[in-house]
Amino acid sequence: MDDVKIIEIKKSVFADNDEDADKLRKELKGKGVYLLNLMSSPGAGKTTTLIGTLKRIQDQVRVAVMEADIDSDVDAVKIQKATGIPTIQLHTGGMCHLDAEMTRQGLDNVALADVDLVILENVGNLVCPAEFDTGAVRNAMILSVPEGDDKPLKYPLMFSVCDLVLVNKVDVMPYFDFDLDKCREYVRMRNPKARIIPICAKTGEGLDDFADWLLAEVKSWKQD
């Protein structure tokens, strides 16, 4: 079960990524598949958060996971081992982000007829992934406490394009100068409508809220 499929993603040739992303989103809608694009800095806890959340939802929705990394398959192996959920590894060949066409290359390797939800774990990077619409229904991101509460000031676009901000590693808040109220204020400067959920992927705190948000999203996407 440790073997995960590794897909070497090729550079896109599409000129208009926004158009391509809209097309992909429409296709996924037709198939009743919800795509979530999860972004963060390196090491913010995307994989641990996913494992805890997948365990909470996998009896209620059919899920597949795509793990994008420049190299290695450690995350994909970790997720598949912990949850049994089909996980593929996308190698970006040094590229710092995924666009819609690259996401489509990944989805070509997912049995879309058998899933309701695909989660794309994007390359760990607060800059470039924010610039490219992947075709996902929603963008979510994880900001971890050790990174500091000022990140929305420094990486404005990432916080603007995300509908959900998970503030992870709240268990170590006492050891860092992180002001959650200030963080909320800075996030809202970039995106007044963003939902903010404090979580601790390690202890499971807040993951029920993220799971509920995700289940409601998938339900509404399939019904609309």
Place this chain on the structure above:
Amino acid sequence: MDDVKIIEIKKSVFADNDEDADKLRKELKGKGVYLLNLMSSPGAGKTTTLIGTLKRIQDQVRVAVMEADIDSDVDAVKIQKATGIPTIQLHTGGMCHLDAEMTRQGLDNVALADVDLVILENVGNLVCPAEFDTGAVRNAMILSVPEGDDKPLKYPLMFSVCDLVLVNKVDVMPYFDFDLDKCREYVRMRNPKARIIPICAKTGEGLDDFADWLLAEVKSWKQD
């Protein structure tokens, strides 16, 4: 003293960045100026590390700092306030990295005749900055403990191009699954000659070692 100069960096038009970087390095050599390119993920502690280190060396070398960020000037203000060292803020206009020509645009605003050392704090990003030679004499990076010891596996190029890896936030090691020996092993897989210094920018642990390394580097660059 809180006012820092903000430079809006324009996109480069140079076709061959490597050539341009070599040219810049040669010019700096001629002027006896050492340029260090400091990279890391967002929130790994570049600014706090710099402040602690600058305080240790500012009586021995003449330093200037260039802070690159997509937006805001919080870091430049922080450094100038804490150390009195001339610091300029480079705004990259959404760009995820600096190349040699963009670095040169920053250096045009530094009084090079009056400094021995310029430290460039690159955009917080483990991917793109590694791909572009800035013209610096050396690349250094900070990996912080909360990010995890597996980062050299996932971001190979960054670790390959860095001569020095500072492992920061070692004070919170007990709260994270971070194996320093494993980290050393992974770093050396990418770059067998990399120097690794564990530090805690908050308490000052290890900063003497970083300061000594930097002073020796500047001395050797000016003498060679």
